[in-house]
Amino acid sequence: MIRAKDRPVDERGGMDWLGPEFLTWLWWRASVAPEFASADGSSLYVHIDEFLELKGERAAARKTSLRSGMPAASAEGKVALRNGKVVTSARLLFARGEEETSLTLRAEDLDVSGGRPPAPDAAEPEERLASSLAGVRRLYEDLDLCYATFLAVRCSDRWEAEAAALRAWGGAPSEEESPSPTYS
Amino acid sequence: MPSVHDADFTRRLLERRFEPLSAHEERAFGWVTADNCLDARFETGSTAHGPCGVFSLRIDKRRVNSRLLRAMMDLELRGRRKDADAAAEGAPGAKKPSGRLSRDERSELRKALTEELLRNTSPTMEVHPVLLYPRERMVLFGALSKPANETFRTLFCDTFDVSLSTLTPYHRGLELLQGKGGGEALSAVRRSEFGGPGLTASEVPAALRQRAMGLVAEAAASSSEALGDRR
Numbered sequence: 001m002i003r004a005k006d007r008p009v010d011e012r013g014g015m016d017w018l019g020p021e022f023l024t025w026l027w028w029r030a031s032v033a034p035e036f037a038s039a040d041g042s043s044l045y046v047h048i049d050e051f052l053e054l055k056g057e058r059a060a061a062r063k064t065s066l067r068s069g070m071p072a073a074s075a076e077g078k079v080a081l082r083n084g085k086v087v088t089s090a091r092l093l094f095a096r097g098e099e100e101t102s103l104t105l106r107a108e109d110l111d112v113s114g115g116r117p118p119a120p121d122a123a124e125p126e127e128r129l130a131s132s133l134a135g136v137r138r139l140y141e142d143l144d145l146c147y148a149t150f151l152a153v154r155c156s157d158r159w160e161a162e163a164a165a166l167r168a169w170g171g172a173p174s175e176e177e178s179p180s181p182t183y184s
Numbered sequence: 185m186p187s188v189h190d191a192d193f194t195r196r197l198l199e200r201r202f203e204p205l206s207a208h209e210e211r212a213f214g215w216v217t218a219d220n221c222l223d224a225r226f227e228t229g230s231t232a233h234g235p236c237g238v239f240s241l242r243i244d245k246r247r248v249n250s251r252l253l254r255a256m257m258d259l260e261l262r263g264r265r266k267d268a269d270a271a272a273e274g275a276p277g278a279k280k281p282s283g284r285l286s287r288d289e290r291s292e293l294r295k296a297l298t299e300e301l302l303r304n305t306s307p308t309m310e311v312h313p314v315l316l317y318p319r320e321r322m323v324l325f326g327a328l329s330k331p332a333n334e335t336f337r338t339l340f341c342d343t344f345d346v347s348l349s350t351l352t353p354y355h356r357g358l359e360l361l362q363g364k365g366g367g368e369a370l371s372a373v374r375r376s377e378f379g380g381p382g383l384t385a386s387e388v389p390a391a392l393r394q395r396a397m398g399l400v401a402e403a404a405a406s407s408s409e410a411l412g413d414r415r
Contacts, residue, residue, distance in 0.1 A: 011352050017375045019353035024378055056379075084379030109350055113328050125219060133233055136315065136324070147353075148360045155361065155369040163376045170378055 019107035020055075020086040022150045027052070027072060027087050028166045029150075036145050044096055044142050048072035051091035051104060054080040063088075075176040082170055094142045101139050110147075115139055185318040185344055188237035189229050197226045200343045202242045207303050213243040213335050215343070221311045237316035241325075241336050246307040248298050256297050261285065312336070323348065 027048055036044040052071040054064045064080040071077055087107060091114075094101045103115040117135025120128045153162050186192040201224035202214030217223045217230070218238040231237045264285070285293065313326040314336070325336050337348050349355065354370070361369050 011350050011355065013352075013354035013358075013370070015354045015357075015370070015373075018357060018373075021376060022353060082379050084377065086378065107353070110353055110356060111328055129219065129238070130233060133236060133238065133315070137236075140324075144356075144360065147356060151357055151360055151369075152364075154373060155365070159376070163378065166378055 016108070017086070019110055020088055021154075022147060023087040023090055023105065023107040024081070025150050025154075025162075025166065026092075026146055027077075027090065028169055030092075031072060032165075032169065036149055038145055042096060044094060044145060046146060047093040047095065049091040049093045049102055051089070052077055052087060053089040054085035055088045056080075056083060056085035073175050075174045078170055078172075078174045094139070096138075096142070101135065101142070103139060105143070110143070112139070112143070185316075185321070185346060188232040188235070188316065188318060191228045193237065194226045194228045194230070196343050197231065197239060198224075200339055201226065202244075205244050205246055205307050208299060210247065210302065211243070211245050212307075213241065213339060215314075215339075216240050216242045216311065218313060221309065235317060235319055237314075237318065239314050239316075241312045241314055241332075241339065243310045243312075243332065243335055244307040245310075246302055246305050248301045248305065253294070253297060253301060256301070257290075257294060260293060260297065314340075322351070 026046065030046045030048050034045045034047060036046060038044060048071065050068050050071065052066045052074075054066075054077065055061065064076060064085060066074055066076055089104065089106045091102065091104045094103075099118045101115070101117045104113045105111070106113070115136070117132065117139055120131030120135070122128045122131050153159055186196070197215045200214055202216045203212060203224075205212045215224065215226070216239065217226065218240050221240065221242055226239070231239045310327075310332065312332055315324040315326075317323070323340065325333065327333065327336075341347055357370050358366050361367075
């Protein structure tokens with residue numbers, strides 16, 4: 001963010017937990033209701049891809065890093081959540097119709113890395129650059145859409161119900177934790 | 185911030201454009217065009233792509249390989265010792281020189297070898313894209329490494345005479361909530377726990393809360409008694 005030199009700013013507002021809370025919520029939301037409605041009427045689908053990292057505080061400060069094999073549906077992820085850990089980084093997949101964009105989002109500063117917008121199909125370098133810029137712009141707009149949706153709930157009376165639903169989801173066994181069939 | 189279509193915008197970029205490393209320099213950085221890292225000839229409007237300004241930060245570094253420097257120092261010292269021994273053999277009766285260099289001489293030698301190595305070392309190059317949206321007062325920098333970010337911050341602030349703040353979740357939240365209560369809406373928000381033991385205070389039954397407070401009071405009383413006994 002650009003600001004005038006004489007205007008100091010409190011970068012975090014004492015809310016370091018806001019980013020991890022958002023990403024934890026997004027994990028839950030992507031699992032139960034992955035569709036986000038844009039203002040223009042189009043739909044964005046969010047999916048947690050091949051990477052999920054959770055971290056806690058104090059006794060649970062150890063990091064849980066899950067890679068490949070659908071980490072969002074894993075038993076380890078939910079166990080970490082139950083132990084008070086929150087999501088600090090995740091590989092996300094944004095899907096809009098045929099277009100897919102993947103990125104790794106770090107919760108602390110909403111830093112994006114490994115962003116892969118749809119490959120530009122234009123032949124001319126100028127057009128390719130324009131297409132790439134549009135892809136980056138779209139990526140940040142989609143991120144804003146998810147974050148704005150979160151904030152709308154987070155700053156409303158609906159939050160307690162939403163958080164309770166998230167806790168219930170976290171408490172329920174994952175697909176991996178479901179009891180296996182017994183043989184008599 | 186000047187508009188990306190403005191001559192002033194181009195002038196500022198040109199003032200801080202990338203200049204290649206001189207023979208003795210170890211590090212150089214500056215702005216180059218987005219499509220060619222060898223091109224730093226900005227023209228008015230050439231960086232503009234719609235409302236967005238696009239250019240790149242180029243950082244060149246030339247580092248002397250410390251292992252190579254040590255090896256060259258060693259060879260040089262050995263050579264000097266050999267020369268000293270040869271000179272002593274050629275002049276019998278004269279005091280044999282030790283062949284050892286003083287601290288200052290070693291330092292001079294190291295400096296000379298470092299400069300020689302620097303001249304012969306090719307620089308490494310990093311190029312990171314910069315996307316600037318002056319209207320939204322937002323700039324996207326295409327690298328997460330700390331040194332690159334620090335260089336970018338310094339150069340950007342010097343170029344445009346502004347400061348940069350990280351777009352943290354809190355800041356983005358304030359911007360997205362503009363017109364919906366913004367800061368006030370966020371200030372009322374308290375941290376939630378999603379884990380098993382993490383019930384918020386309001387979720388803990390009143391009786392349990394009272395019991396917990398009683399236990400805390402008992403513990404405080406007994407510890408102050410224990411301290412009193414010790415005194």
